[in-house]
Amino acid sequence: DQVDLTPVQPLLKTSLTRAALMVGKEVMPDIDVDDMESYIKRNAQFMRQRYPDELNGGPDAAIPRMNTFIYLDALKIHYEANPNAVAESCFLPYIIKTREGTCSSMPIFYLAIAEQLGLPVSLVDTPDHFFLRWEDAKYRENIECTGGGAEETDEGYIRNLEIPMH
Secondary structure, three states, X not given: OOOOOOOOOOHHHOOHHHHHHHHHHXXXXXXXXXXXXXHHXXXXXXXXXXXXXXXXXXXXXXXXXXXXXXXXXXXXXXXXXXXXXXXXXXXXHHHHHHOEEOOOHHHHHHHHHHHHHOOOEEEEEEOOEXXXXXXXXXXXXXXXHHHOOEEOOHHHHHHHOOOOOO
């Protein structure tokens, strides 16, 4: 028997949000990927309509607005501090369902909204931790998603995560 490895949807035509939800469906098979993708899009659209000046005002305005919207005002996402948290907490669908996440799921959630808004935010992978970085031709800032979107320097990550320098 030969397995059909033809992609259901070519990866290059799939958004990060949809890809993360499809991966999450593997561990949470009861989720509705389309519904959750709509949830991300609706929140991004709400932000775009309500806060256009801040979102178009560069990182000094957009990052604090994103942080307030995600962590304090509308969505109230928070860090799952339980060391015995279920494996699902590492995936995007879990954070959408529970408003709790980890250093794996919180950056993906933030990035999913930033992707919809067209913001230059990318995922940074370090040993045992993920965070985000806003980077464009004029500006570079790390965004610590488990800390309410606070800024952290590269040196701070190296020190706090005990990343060996070669």
